[in-house]
Amino acid sequence: xxxxxxxxxxxxxxxxxxxxxxxxxxxxxxxxxxxxxxxxxxxxxxxxxxxxxxxxxxxxxxxxxxxxxxxxxxxxxxxxxxxxxxxxx
Numbered sequence: 001x002x003x004x005x006x007x008x009x010x011x012x013x014x015x016x017x018x019x020x021x022x023x024x025x026x027x028x029x030x031x032x033x034x035x036x037x038x039x040x041x042x043x044x045x046x047x048x049x050x051x052x053x054x055x056x057x058x059x060x061x062x063x064x065x066x067x068x069x070x071x072x073x074x075x076x077x078x079x080x081x082x083x084x085x086x087x088x089x
Contacts, residue, residue, distance in 0.1 A: 049076065 027035075042048040050072050057066050067075065 039048075050069050053072055054066065057064070
């Protein structure tokens with residue numbers, strides 16, 4: 001699920017201000033809401049860090065080698081261990 005961090009409706013609002021509830025080309029309302037909820041939880045918990053890393057590398061350094069997901073998480077955890085300033089305890 002690369003590229004989608006949060007569910008954002010791009011559909012125009014109805015005249016009464018509510019959002020359309022009919023299914024669109026990318027699934028039913030429930031499916032879209034589920035995907036949005038999963039994206040929010042992944043973003044809040046930091047599980048989307050590798051996806052964001054891949055997006056950044058492809059956009060800014062397309063010719064350079066990219067870390068595998070295992071290598072990325074190993075480096076990330078090592079960096080957190082060296083500088084635990086972001087932790088609460």
